[in-house]
Amino acid sequence: MKASFKSILTLTTLFFISACDADNSTDSVWRKLELNNTVLLTLPHGKVVIELAPQFSPKHVAQFSELTKQGFYDGTQFYRVIDGFVAQAGPDTDSEKDKSVPLLAMESQWKTDKKWSFTPVQKQDLFAQQTGFKDSFAIAYQAGEKQGSGKAWLTHCPGTLAMARGNQADSASSHFYFVIGQAPRYLDDIMTIFGRVVYGMQHVQAIQRTEVIEGEYAVDHRDFTKITSMQLMSDVPKAEQIHIEVENTESSAFAERLVKRRKRDADFFYKKPPPVLDVCQVPIRSRLVK
């Protein structure tokens, strides 16, 4: 009966099984994450894996990776967690540790040339001329006046990892946040996104909220969720490494999946929804590999 979503899932799964011989061609359905570009965030209640995005935000990734290598985040806490919005962590504000980290210049968008390409998803999205995917990250794109003079930027979908900052553009350092609710797209292009959750998002969702509604008891700061450890996956002992492959959003299989998803052909859709896709409502699949 209420298995109607299930039938869709099954169809999709079958589609994948038939298509996913993990070859090394550029049209491969899956893309294996490099261990030195992957982060293992261990929380008291579960493990989370993050894919970093040095191709989009190289300086933020370099600083975050360096801090991670140093064990900078171990023992820090998620001190600003608002349900439906963000889970933000970092060292104690204005502590010596906090002030020891250099500030970063914004890396919120990049120019695109004639050779640049992406997998388009939706035109005339609320916040952008065009949305799409690039390297499994959700992006927005704006064409320029001349061909090859456009710009693109990463968008704030759920699971996005971005650096927090003060009021000044170039004031980010080590504090970061995960998006845990409806995409706050108004933050696009004014924050630097530098990664995304590829495994264990349910554990990010289970981080202790720190903000409560009026009339509710405040949450004691001793109950805030602490980071057990943050490590580059390449620094994790082999037996504990988590190897992840993600959907290759540049593959023809993925493009076909977008077409199917937009069409909503399953019997369940007795009345057809509009043929549009919210780029943040297209899950990018991950899988565990040995």
Next chain:
Amino acid sequence: MKASFKSILTLTTLFFISACDADNSTDSVWRKLELNNTVLLTLPHGKVVIELAPQFSPKHVAQFSELTKQGFYDGTQFYRVIDGFVAQAGPDTDSEKDKSVPLLAMESQWKTDKKWSFTPVQKQDLFAQQTGFKDSFAIAYQAGEKQGSGKAWLTHCPGTLAMARGNQADSASSHFYFVIGQAPRYLDDIMTIFGRVVYGMQHVQAIQRTEVIEGEYAVDHRDFTKITSMQLMSDVPKAEQIHIEVENTESSAFAERLVKRRKRDADFFYKKPPPVLDVCQVPIRSRLVK
């Protein structure tokens, strides 16, 4: 249906006029929820409060309320929980209990006449001509060819409560789901939404996921989250009742808040985002009252 919808609205209005301590005007910032229109869902890890929407989906609310009164949901489990999508619960599929419940006709949209009004949020949203709020619920609206011949429907924002169904439109009965991720707006107008979470959404987010990625161990069904109890708040012993007020989305204060939110005037926005609002990214505040 329209007539009963109006009479319910009138009753509601009378109720909060008599119940609101601070402000008796219809322009009151807060609206107190009626206890018999509010549900207390007790999970092993926390309490969740739901506002029902009899003015929009009277038959679904009536059936859900009746089942709730009978203790129908107590001990049932969340058997289909997909991170970033939905948490779905109900009795064992095809069990006697499951089959004992009458099927419901779809209540996914309603016609609007000249007197009907709502608080507008965004024109030319991806999925609708217009979005907005009505009675603190996110809605979509489509004008008709003649004035006063439009239609409206509730939208699938995070925290939405809707009835699951099979492939047929009129096949819902008792299985329900909460939206726990980016709004699956493609389900708008083909599912019956009949409530929303107004308190404890973090506990809904912490429900055990039942679907895992390829390569991951399956979750044992004995670990699925069970509903401790589902009660109408009016049936809960007084000392344990949770009294909630929510923002009155028909108030001038709320309209002002929308204007502010769209403007993004704070210094933090060193570069202005587009002046648009995603209706599902406008949190409706709740507060606890005694």
